[in-house]
Amino acid sequence: MSNAAMPWYVRGVIGIGAWITALVLVALGGAIVFSLLDLNDPGAVAVVGIGYLALGISLLRKEQSGVFAQQLGIATSAAGAALVSGGLAAEAETFWVGCLVAGLLTVIVIALSKDKILQFLVAALTAGFYVGALIDHRTPYFIDLVALATPVGLYLLLRPTERDLMPTAVALLGVFPVVSLMLADSSSAWWARDLEQGGTFAQALHIVLFLTLVFLHWRNSTDSKVKLQVTAFAVVAALVCVLLPPGGSAAMLILMLAFVIGSRPFAVIGAALQAQFIARYYYSLDMNLFDKSLLLMAVGALLLAAWWVVQRADARGESR
Amino acid sequence: MTDSQAAPANLAEVNELRHAGEITASQYLGAVRQCRDSDYWHRWAMRALLVLGAVHLLAGVIFFFAYNWDELSSFSKFGLLQSGLVLSFVAAIVLRLETVSGQGMLIASSVFTGVLLAVIGQVYQTGADAWELFAAWTVLTLPWALVSKSSAHWMFWIVICLTAVSLYGAQVMVALGHLEPTELAIVTGVLPIVFLACREAALRLGAEWLDDGWFRRGLVVFAMGSLFFPAIAFVFSNDSDLPGFVVFLLVTAALAYTYMQVLPDFSILAIITAFVTVLGMAIGGRLIHETISFDGSGQLVVGLFLLGGWCAAMTTGAVRFLRYLHKEVSPEVQQ
Numbered sequence: 001m002s003n004a005a006m007p008w009y010v011r012g013v014i015g016i017g018a019w020i021t022a023l024v025l026v027a028l029g030g031a032i033v034f035s036l037l038d039l040n041d042p043g044a045v046a047v048v049g050i051g052y053l054a055l056g057i058s059l060l061r062k063e064q065s066g067v068f069a070q071q072l073g074i075a076t077s078a079a080g081a082a083l084v085s086g087g088l089a090a091e092a093e094t095f096w097v098g099c100l101v102a103g104l105l106t107v108i109v110i111a112l113s114k115d116k117i118l119q120f121l122v123a124a125l126t127a128g129f130y131v132g133a134l135i136d137h138r139t140p141y142f143i144d145l146v147a148l149a150t151p152v153g154l155y156l157l158l159r160p161t162e163r164d165l166m167p168t169a170v171a172l173l174g175v176f177p178v179v180s181l182m183l184a185d186s187s188s189a190w191w192a193r194d195l196e197q198g199g200t201f202a203q204a205l206h207i208v209l210f211l212t213l214v215f216l217h218w219r220n221s222t223d224s225k226v227k228l229q230v231t232a233f234a235v236v237a238a239l240v241c242v243l244l245p246p247g248g249s250a251a252m253l254i255l256m257l258a259f260v261i262g263s264r265p266f267a268v269i270g271a272a273l274q275a276q277f278i279a280r281y282y283y284s285l286d287m288n289l290f291d292k293s294l295l296l297m298a299v300g301a302l303l304l305a306a307w308w309v310v311q312r313a314d315a316r317g318e319s320r
Numbered sequence: 321m322t323d324s325q326a327a328p329a330n331l332a333e334v335n336e337l338r339h340a341g342e343i344t345a346s347q348y349l350g351a352v353r354q355c356r357d358s359d360y361w362h363r364w365a366m367r368a369l370l371v372l373g374a375v376h377l378l379a380g381v382i383f384f385f386a387y388n389w390d391e392l393s394s395f396s397k398f399g400l401l402q403s404g405l406v407l408s409f410v411a412a413i414v415l416r417l418e419t420v421s422g423q424g425m426l427i428a429s430s431v432f433t434g435v436l437l438a439v440i441g442q443v444y445q446t447g448a449d450a451w452e453l454f455a456a457w458t459v460l461t462l463p464w465a466l467v468s469k470s471s472a473h474w475m476f477w478i479v480i481c482l483t484a485v486s487l488y489g490a491q492v493m494v495a496l497g498h499l500e501p502t503e504l505a506i507v508t509g510v511l512p513i514v515f516l517a518c519r520e521a522a523l524r525l526g527a528e529w530l531d532d533g534w535f536r537r538g539l540v541v542f543a544m545g546s547l548f549f550p551a552i553a554f555v556f557s558n559d560s561d562l563p564g565f566v567v568f569l570l571v572t573a574a575l576a577y578t579y580m581q582v583l584p585d586f587s588i589l590a591i592i593t594a595f596v597t598v599l600g601m602a603i604g605g606r607l608i609h610e611t612i613s614f615d616g617s618g619q620l621v622v623g624l625f626l627l628g629g630w631c632a633a634m635t636t637g638a639v640r641f642l643r644y645l646h647k648e649v650s651p652e653v654q655q
Contacts, residue, residue: 009587010642013594017635020601024631028624035617068636075632159345160338220353255372259365261349262356263331267364274372278379282386293383300377307369314366 008265015117018074022121025052025079026086042090049083052076053105060113070115077113078121081105085129095133102126110163120167127175141198143183143246147205149175150250154209154257158216176202177254177273180247181280202246206253207238213256229310236306243299245286248277330355367420371472374424378431385435385442394443401439405432423470430461430476451487458484469527471535478515482508482542502550502564509546512539513571520583533587540575540588544595547571555602572596584649590642597638604630 006014029048033039056077059069081102089098106122113119127149134142153172156165214234221227237256241249254270257263281292334351337343343351381404385397392400408428415422434457441448458481465477486508493499516539523530550564572592579588608627614620 006642006646007586007590010590010646013590013597013642014635014639016594017597017601017631017638020598021628021631021635024624024628028621028628031617031620031624036621038617067639068633071635071639072629072632075628075635158349160335160348161345162339162341164335164339166335216349220349255368259361259368261331261352262361267368271368275375278375282383289383289387290389293380293387295380296376296383297380300373300375300380303369303373303376305373307366307373310369311366 011117014071015120018071018078018117019121021071021075022078022082025075026082029079029083042087044087046084046087046091049080049085049087052080052083054080056080056118057109057112060115060118074115074118074121077109077118078125081109081122081125085125089129095129095136099126099129099133102129106168110165110168114164116164116167119165120171123168123171124174127171131175131179140196141201143180144198144201144205146179147176147202147246147250149173150253151205151209154253157257157261173254173257174269177247177250177277180245180250181273181276199246203241203249206246206249207241210237210241210249210253210256213253213260217260225313229313232309232313233306236302236309240299240302243295243302245281245284248274248281248299251277370420370424374428378428381431382435385439388442397439397443398436401432401436405429405436408432417467417469423468423473426464426468427470427473427476430464430473430480433457433460434480449487449491451484451491454480454484454487469529471530471532474519474530475535475538478512478539478542482511485511500560502553502561505546505550505564506567509543509571510567512543512546513574515539516543520578533585536585537587537591540591543571543575544568544591548595548599551599552602555599555606568599580645580649586645586649589645589649593638593642593645597634600634600637601631604634 029045029052032048033041033044037044053076056073056075056079059065059073060077062069065073084105085098085102088101089095091097102122103126106119106126109119109122130149131146133139134145139145149172153169153175156169157173160166160169211234214230214237218227218230218234221230237252241252244252251270251273254266254273258266258270278296281296282289284292287295331352334343334348334355337351338345338348385401408425412422412425412429415425417423417426434453437453437456437460440446441453458477461477461480465473468474486504489499489504489507494501494504516536519530519535519539547564547568550561551568554561554565572595575588575592579585579592605627608623608630612619612623612626614623
């Protein structure tokens with residue numbers, strides 16, 4: 001049985017193991033270059049990385065490779081991708097180079113290997129360099145630029161290509177919620193001072209994507225009662241997304257995606273992100289606690305109103 | 321997809337069909353819809369709307385009183401909170417505790433109780449430690465948890481209880497030197513196991529409303545998470561953490577036996593395997609460090625090389641073990 005046939009949470013466990021092993025191998029690459037060979041050149045790290053990547057991919061492509069070879073292949077390839085993109089980024093002194101190289105390596109990994117865990121790790125690496133570059137260059141409206149990953153991920157999930165790009169899609173879809181959680185209380189950070197962070201476009205984008213998902217569900221429903229319920233829900237949900245900061249609306253979007261395609265993993269991830277968002281929102285400095293409390297109460301009241309309307313419609317339908 | 325083909329049973333099968341080129345990108349959503357359990361997802365959506373609405377509303381209430389608005393008199397604060405408490409309690413009875421909405425209202429009563437205690441502390445400047453607030457909250461809301469017939473209510477109560485115990489341990493027992501931090505971690509790690517045992521016993525006695533997989537998984541994550549840190553601390557040099565390490569092993573063995581032999585549950589075994597794998601990696605790291613001190617360049621490279629191989633071997637072991645278990649123990653949640 002392959003890793004792909006295991007439940008999603010088991011792939012998560014294997015992914016954690018591969019990620020830790022990759023970190024050790026990255027440290028090994030650094031030790032070889034900086035300590036053993038005594039080369040003070042980040043470009044040399046990239047060369048070691050190419051060796052790692054070649055070894056890892058060849059292990060994964062062997063038809064009769066055992067479980068150990070597979071796991072070693074995933075970790076070595078992921079470490080190789082990190083060393084190549086990190087080494088070249090350090091050489092060029094810009095994260096953008098790292099982002100570009102990691103993106104190219106993701107394409108190579110997709111072309112040469114079918115391993116989902118490796119594809120996810122390398123795609124996440126690319127996304128990490130992208131966010132790092134935006135922050136490092138203090139790019140205005142960086143929140144809006146990070147949000148651009150969401151529609152790409154969503155498109156890849158809803159119109160999948162024959163080549164399996166689901167891990168890349170999941171990595172892209174997770175970028176915005178994860179970044180907004182990590183940066184929830186970053187207004188006072190050095191890089192965020194006097195910087196227009198944006199957010200309005202991201203919010204608008206999430207609303208459009210949310211309504212697109214609602215429309216997909218609405219279009220495929222034949223029952224007029226369900227269509228009416230979905231329409232009422234769409235109005236309330238759009239209002240909720242307007243009120244919530246972009247991080248909250250991104251988590252809502254993942255919950256809606258779970259509902260439309262019937263995916264329990266996305267339901268769990270969306271719920272966990274929303275819970276994290278509320279907990280971290282307490283410390284956000286964008287708004288005072290009083291305003292945040294009113295906003296959350298308004299969102300709660302709207303969601304409860306939507307629940308009540310749909311439940312009433314269900315009850316009426318059953319009584320007829 | 322041709323008519324002669326059987327409809328896919330789940331999302332994973334639809335994905336396999338798409339990647340095998342059996343269906344086109346434009347047919348994908350149609351195929352997803354065919355295998356989607358509409359009734360299940362309708363129930364899920366209704367529950368999610370209610371839970372999200374209640375959580376946002378109650379979080380808003382907590383934020384509001386945490387703001388300590390000067391323009392609102394103490395009388396108004398108490399009035400608002402006590403009204404909320406009474407109204408939610410009455411609503412829970414009217415809506416009945418067998419319904420999700422009734423259960424949600426009773427959870428709201430528990431939340432209002434905690435906020436009320438916090439506001440009492442704010443207004444009267446009682447000077448009470450945080451643990452006293454949580455301890456009182458735990459005691460006062462226990463009767464509601466007992467009558468709630470809701471896993472969510474019990475989980476909420478357990479979180480408050482564990483917070484109370486952790487704070488009491490940290491602010492009193494550890495601060496006064498009566499308890500070591502490791503011993504406190506053991507207590508907060510073993511307590512969820514006690515709750516888990518009670519849950520399993522209650523389930524056997526007929527409390528079917530406790531039969532939620534997430535509740536069991538949540539308690540196991542709480543327990544393993546609390547016990548994991550002293551176990552790791554012991555591995556990385558602190559000998560005083562030995563009891564934590566031993567308790568981690570004992571709890572792991574007990575959980576593994578229970579959920580492999582007595583109440584087979586693959587998801588619990590996957591959680592345990594994850595923690596044990598990471599601990600195993602740490603033990604390997606320590607042993608390698610003890611054997612080859614990382615002083616010189618060559619030793620560092622050899623040590624990291626061995627550690628990389630060890631981590632890959634541990635992951636391999638985890639994969640093999642999980643594959644074996646997957647065959648032996650039917651998973652509760654496949655997709």
